[in-house]
Amino acid sequence: MRLAFSQALQRWQSGLWRWLALMAALWGGLSLAAVTSELPRLAYYGLLMTLLGALPAFIAYPQEGDTAIKLVRRIDSEAALESYLCQEDGPARTLLEPRAALALRLALLDTPRRQGPHKAWLGAFAIGLALFTLAQALSLRAGYGISLGYPEKGLLKPPERSEEAEPAAGYRPEFTLVPPDGGQGEASGRYARPSGGQSVGGDYAAPSRALRRPGNEPAEPESAGAEDGQDGMGQKGEEGTGSAGGADAGASRERGQDEEGPQPEGTARQFGYEGSGRALESSPLLDYRAVFEREYVARTGKESALGPNTAPALAQESIGAYYGSFSRDLILRAPAEARLEELKAAWLRLGSEGATP
Amino acid sequence: MRKGAFLYALAALGAGLCHWYASGLAQRLAARALAEHFGGGLRALLINVALEEVLRLALIGAAAYALSRGAERSEAGSMARLYAFALLAGWAFGSMENLSYLLAFPSLDVFWRLGYSLPIHINAGLLYALACRPSPRGDGRRLHGALSRALGTAAALGLGIAWHGAFNAFASLAFFKTLPALGSALNAAAFIALVLLLERNTILRGVSHGRTRA
Numbered sequence: 001m002r003l004a005f006s007q008a009l010q011r012w013q014s015g016l017w018r019w020l021a022l023m024a025a026l027w028g029g030l031s032l033a034a035v036t037s038e039l040p041r042l043a044y045y046g047l048l049m050t051l052l053g054a055l056p057a058f059i060a061y062p063q064e065g066d067t068a069i070k071l072v073r074r075i076d077s078e079a080a081l082e083s084y085l086c087q088e089d090g091p092a093r094t095l096l097e098p099r100a101a102l103a104l105r106l107a108l109l110d111t112p113r114r115q116g117p118h119k120a121w122l123g124a125f126a127i128g129l130a131l132f133t134l135a136q137a138l139s140l141r142a143g144y145g146i147s148l149g150y151p152e153k154g155l156l157k158p159p160e161r162s163e164e165a166e167p168a169a170g171y172r173p174e175f176t177l178v179p180p181d182g183g184q185g186e187a188s189g190r191y192a193r194p195s196g197g198q199s200v201g202g203d204y205a206a207p208s209r210a211l212r213r214p215g216n217e218p219a220e221p222e223s224a225g226a227e228d229g230q231d232g233m234g235q236k237g238e239e240g241t242g243s244a245g246g247a248d249a250g251a252s253r254e255r256g257q258d259e260e261g262p263q264p265e266g267t268a269r270q271f272g273y274e275g276s277g278r279a280l281e282s283s284p285l286l287d288y289r290a291v292f293e294r295e296y297v298a299r300t301g302k303e304s305a306l307g308p309n310t311a312p313a314l315a316q317e318s319i320g321a322y323y324g325s326f327s328r329d330l331i332l333r334a335p336a337e338a339r340l341e342e343l344k345a346a347w348l349r350l351g352s353e354g355a356t357p
Numbered sequence: 358m359r360k361g362a363f364l365y366a367l368a369a370l371g372a373g374l375c376h377w378y379a380s381g382l383a384q385r386l387a388a389r390a391l392a393e394h395f396g397g398g399l400r401a402l403l404i405n406v407a408l409e410e411v412l413r414l415a416l417i418g419a420a421a422y423a424l425s426r427g428a429e430r431s432e433a434g435s436m437a438r439l440y441a442f443a444l445l446a447g448w449a450f451g452s453m454e455n456l457s458y459l460l461a462f463p464s465l466d467v468f469w470r471l472g473y474s475l476p477i478h479i480n481a482g483l484l485y486a487l488a489c490r491p492s493p494r495g496d497g498r499r500l501h502g503a504l505s506r507a508l509g510t511a512a513a514l515g516l517g518i519a520w521h522g523a524f525n526a527f528a529s530l531a532f533f534k535t536l537p538a539l540g541s542a543l544n545a546a547a548f549i550a551l552v553l554l555l556e557r558n559t560i561l562r563g564v565s566h567g568r569t570r571a
Contacts, residue, residue: 008556046459049468050452053475057448060552062437062559064362 002108012059017117019051019058021124026051028131034150035139044150078103292319369420369442373449376416380409380450399526406522410481413450414514417443417485425491435491436559443482451475472541476548477524481517483551487558488513520547 030047033039084100087093117125136146144151296302296318384405391401420442424435455475459467488510524540 005553005556042459042463045463046456049455049459049471052468053452053455053471054448056476056479056548057444060444060548062440062444062555064359064434064437 015059017121019055021121024128025124028128031135032131035135041150292322366445369445370449373446377450377453380412383408402525403522407518410517414485418489421489421491433559439486440555443486447479447482451478469537473537476544477521480547480551484513484517
């Protein structure tokens, strides 16, 4: 049994080497693809996560065929052990026993040497490292910086502002959480119809809060974008999923893109919320800094570059001054649930009709 | 890897994907009835888990049956094949689930599922493979053997549901900060124990097979 486990340990070790080599190759290849092409962010992380999760399968994949016989034949060149095992109880078995025991003792004394990884896997590992290094060099050259994950390309892209998305001169989104005429706003964000539907702007308004499924498919994430009021519209149309799990989510995402045209992952159509701190989407704070950088270059004509000390605190005062004119006051009104009011009125009418004799 | 083994691995991965789809479908179909009878919460959660695990056991059982009735192969060889099937099918299931979560919650926290959730599916598959191991022809006809196998399989199913249900219940109803790390460690320990058991089983069967073959 000791010999068998030592053999199994060797197999697990070689599985680990194989996994490491493939992981390095995939990571390097994906990093390069992410820098040089428009590889979607979720595809990058999805592939990475799938191969990371394959570690148990690589380590513990069993040997094809009969492990015990293979082990016996490897350590037993004179077939003493195999002939002993093949015998039923009887005098022949007793005669074969000393030779079998001797073969076992010799095998235990001469334990097989540890084998390193196969050259092919070492090659795959080296290729992966080379690809990763190349990806980092290209990433630095393109200005994305060194990144272990998906490069932050969104920081260098100018904001995509279409004519329709451009707000009017007097438009103050922070004051329009509830539009007074109840038109466009009713079908978006927090006030979306529960069953979902197409909003005025052509976006699909997903249900604001789907029932959480305890099964093997995730429920819809609660959209933080909706909490930001009007700004959540674009995100909801794109990211909100009527039934968020698996294939439904994918279908909904495709539908959203069909409606709005192709849009690279991780870039926002409208200003405002893009993601939370640990989200895979890029951070709005970083985007604000990029906007500031662009304005700085446009106004002063001086090219700004990353210096040796890139602490965000250094630019904090300037950023504060730049965004200081933005109003931070919010007028929060009690939500006017029109449908709820209608239902209440209908209920009261029914009650009063039922009370009359 | 030989062509036959490669095709077998592909079949196992396909079976895992089918299991994932069938589980989702069954849970969606059952969701309304569950909500009416149990009102959601822990009981509905456990029944969803039970649906998933029963389907997994059915899949592994079908594979074990096919292996015991299929081409002439040693008992240890069949056991190794079933073990590989459970491993790959569990990985395919867990990976699909992880990807669906990544689509729904694009956050780095989803990576915790690699330790907390994915091994649950792999471990349950290995446990059922241990319980449903292919028996030599004629062994199942004996009443005692059949009864002990049925009891063992039922116990494995109960353990699988309890383990999976406990992890889901803690994650949904009693989450605490160190739960992902703790759950990952527990899953890893269970995985190592199951792999050692399966190795031991395969080797012992191989040795006894060598003896009975003579």
